[in-house]
Amino acid sequence: MLYSVRMRAAQGGAHEAGGRHISGAERIAGAGDLAALAAAMVTRALSHSRGRADFINITVEAINEENVCRVPLLPVTTVAVPDVHAGREAAVAQLIKAGVAPAAARQGLAALLGLADSMRGAMLVCAESGRRLDNTAMRGVRVSRMDAVDPAGLTAVLSRRGLDNAHVREALVLAAKVAAAPGVVAELCWSDDPEYTAGYVASKDGYYRFPYLKPYGSPVGGRVFFVTPGSDLTALIEYLERQPVLVTVPEEASE
Template sequence: MLYSVKMRSSLGGYHGEGGRHISGAERIVPEDQVEADVIAMLRRARTHERGAADFIQVKVEEVKPQTITYCPMIPIYQIHTSTKEEGRRAARKELARIGVSQAAIESAFHELESLTDSMRGAIVMDAVTGKRLDDRHERGVRCSNMDCEDTALYDAIMGRKGLGGDHPREALVLASKVAYAPGTVAELCWSDDPDYVTGYVGSRKFGYGRITVMKDMRDPVGGRVFFVQPGTDIAAYDDYMQNQTVLVRLPHEDQ
């Protein structure tokens, strides 16, 4: 039996009621791993670089096998940059190569670069017009309920590639679920962790384009944009992102 284990933490009270978001994490694991993951998440919330959380919420629930869907892990390619400006130019170029319009690219960067604090979720944006389609304001649309199908295999393969650790894993799993959502064209993201300057452009078309520098060191503001095809059913898209349980499978050539 599999269980979903989720953690959300904040400082100064509940996030959304005055508290500042510190950290979040989630896993889908067998029953015998639940306790270890809960302890690891509590430790992460209390020792995070954004601060020591004083509000920590942990949720554990059984995952019914019939509710799970699967998608492939999108391939990884890397773009080496040395400054925020260089990284964001590279991201613009990748988004255009995927097929996002110039108007949508500029709208996305304007939205993200105007943030004064990190969003909990993502902006959903028309990939042609650049219009924001969700109505969740600073909350955004969260992508949740996902993990690797085979954690040990993932750790072995990514370790050989020098991409071990929580940041790459969580980003790649999320990017894969997003890429295979009905209507997704591309995703743009950089982290809100102050010491993690890497960001990415993700798509089903080309994969996970890891951009080594996309923000300044110690910058605590991050965000993401999901670019979607015109006419996408946003209510259904939101439901898939937040509620559909997805396990991500490694491609056969990586096994």
């Protein structure tokens, strides 16, 4: 039996009562790993660099294994940029390469830059017009029910490449699920952890990391999923939030 384990933590009360988002996490695991995963999630919420959570919600739910789909890890490229300005320009260029209209790429970037604080989830933005498509306000759409098929194997592959940290590991799993979503053209992301300045642009073409997408110390991060016009948003959100996905590491990535 496999289980989805999800955590969301906030400060100043629950998210739905106006609390500030501190941390979230989503994993898939067997029964024997649940207690350790839940304990690690509590520790993470209580020791987060965004602040100490006073609301922590952990949900454990069995998932139907027949329903799980597998998607491949995206190939990873690190783009050496000297500073935040160059990082954002390179990220916009990569979004355009992935098929986002230039004005929409700029508007998606502007939407992240306009946030007063981090959302819990992602914004859906039209890849043609740049208009926001979801109506979830500051909650956003939270991608859930995903993990690596073999988390220890993924860690080993990444550490051989000097990429072994939790941010990269979790972002690669999320980006693989999102890139495989029906109607998603590309994703733009940077972390809301004040000490973590890196971000990425991902699409089916790959995961392009930029070491600087926000200034050191900023607690504002976020995600934009650029969506093909005319996509079925209800089906897309259902996939993002509920479809269990396990991410496989292709042979060539593990060499």
